Amino acid sequence: MFVDEARIFVKAGDGGNGCNSLEKFAGKKYGRPNGGDGGKGGSVIIEADNNKQTLIDFRYNKHFKATSGKQGGSNNKNGEDGRGCVIKVPPGTVIRESGTEVLLRDLRQAGEKVLIARGGAGGKGNDKKREATLGEKGEAKELSFELKLVADVGIIGYPNAGKSTLLSRITSAKPRIADFPFTTKSPILGVAQVGDFSFVIADIPGLIEGAHRGRGLGDRFLRHIERTRLLLHLVDMSGIEERDPGDSFEKLNKELGLYSSSLRSKKQVVAANKMDIPRAKELIVGFKPAGVKKVHQISALTGAGIEKLLRAVASELRTEKSEE
Ligand SMILES: Nc1nc2c(ncn2[C@@H]2O[C@H](COP(=O)(O)OP(=O)(O)OP(=O)(O)O)[C@@H](O)[C@H]2O)c(=O)[nH]1
Numbered sequence: 374m375f376v377d378e379a380r381i382f383v384k385a386g387d388g389g390n391g392c393n394s395l396e397k398f399a400g401k402k403y404g405r406p407n408g409g410d411g412g413k414g415g416s417v418i419i420e421a422d423n424n425k426q427t428l429i430d431f432r433y434n435k436h437f438k439a440t441s442g443k444q445g446g447s448n449n450k451n452g453e454d455g456r457g458c459v460i461k462v463p464p465g466t467v468i469r470e471s472g473t474e475v476l477l478r479d480l481r482q483a484g485e486k487v488l489i490a491r492g493g494a495g496g497k498g499n500d501k502k503r504e505a506t507l508g509e510k511g512e513a514k515e516l517s518f519e520l521k522l523v524a525d526v527g528i529i530g531y532p533n534a535g536k537s538t539l540l541s542r543i544t545s546a547k548p549r550i551a552d553f554p555f556t557t558k559s560p561i562l563g564v565a566q567v568g569d570f571s572f573v574i575a576d577i578p579g580l581i582e583g584a585h586r587g588r589g590l591g592d593r594f595l596r597h598i599e600r601t602r603l604l605l606h607l608v609d610m611s612g613i614e615e616r617d618p619g620d621s622f623e624k625l626n627k628e629l630g631l632y633s634s635s636l637r638s639k640k641q642v643v644a645a646n647k648m649d650i651p652r653a654k655e656l657i658v659g660f661k662p663a664g665v666k667k668v669h670q671i672s673a674l675t676g677a678g679i680e681k682l683l684r685a686v687a688s689e690l691r692t693e694k695s696e697e
């Protein structure tokens with residue numbers, strides 16, 4: 374199951390209390406203070422890890438606690454520090470404070486980590502203070518996670534347009550392909566290679582008009598292409614679905630705009646798919662979407678035109694990179 378939202382609770386360890394203790398000497402009325410310090414509480418750390426692909430781990434396991442520091446002892450013995458707790462999340466996890474939704478951190482790359490709840494400092498023993506002090510409380514937080522996959526290119530299109538077929542042809546990913554809409558139920562990533570250049574491409578469930586109102590599988594998967602640098606807009610040119618390709622193209626872009634203006638303004642490479650079907654050759658003549666300089670004619674099934682399409686995508690990504 375693909376889970377891309379989660380809510381968890383974290384609690385850092387409390388600091389151990391300082392110790393009040395007096396070293397007794399024979400014949401002396403007052404002893405020398407020798408209470409040790411309390412140990413520090415462990416902190417909670419969140420780390421992005423490539424072995425994690427979704428937030429499914431957090432469906433049932435929602436509470437994470439670091440251990441508290443031990444109390445100080447007599448003979449100037451300091452308490453042991455608490456152990457930290459490391460939570461692993463997939464790269465692309467956005468961490469917010471639950472409720473306020475204040476952004477705490479966006480962990481994009483594997484290995485990136487953040488200290489999210491600090492352990493409490495240990496109290497001082499009476500060997501340092503007149504009176505031993507209490508340990509501080511460790512921070513406690515409720516967090517919300519949102520996973521936004523990190524891909525360079527996102528494939529968008531109506532259900533059945535051939536998005537998964539294309540992904541399976543250009544990467545080693547093995548998405549389900551079938552002759553009915555909404556075959557793909559969750560995003561899938563693959564790595565495409567063009568010469569020595571490679572990029573990550575995401576296949577997401579098909580979109581339909583009204584997706585922003587929840588029609589079809591809705592627009593909830595669009596978050597996974599929000600961070601792409603380029604969209605590959607795949608249009609079914611076969612006419613099998615009784616859809617006019619030009620009309621579909623416009624409608625899908627409208628849906629993108631209704632979701633977010635930044636998604637709508639993302640650069641698109643447009644490809645007409647299923648060009649192996651004779652009817653597609655007739656329909657392509659009338660397919661002149663406004664503002665689109667080139668429409669790549671491909672067949673994800675036979676592989677025709679794919680090589681050229683990939684080179685165009687790679688070159689767009691390269692120019693964009695050099696502009697950065
Ligand atoms: N003739 C022909 N059929 C194709 C081509 N590309 C895909 N198909 C067929 O179209 C159907 C849908 O393909 P998918 O790749 O599952 O489509 P999708 O866009 O991923 O669909 P959803 O996951 O439902 O959004 C399958 O039966 C494919 O075999 C093509 O270039 N030519």
Ligand SMILES: [Mg+2]
Pocket residue numbers: 536537538548549550556557576577578579
């Ligand atoms: Mg699919």
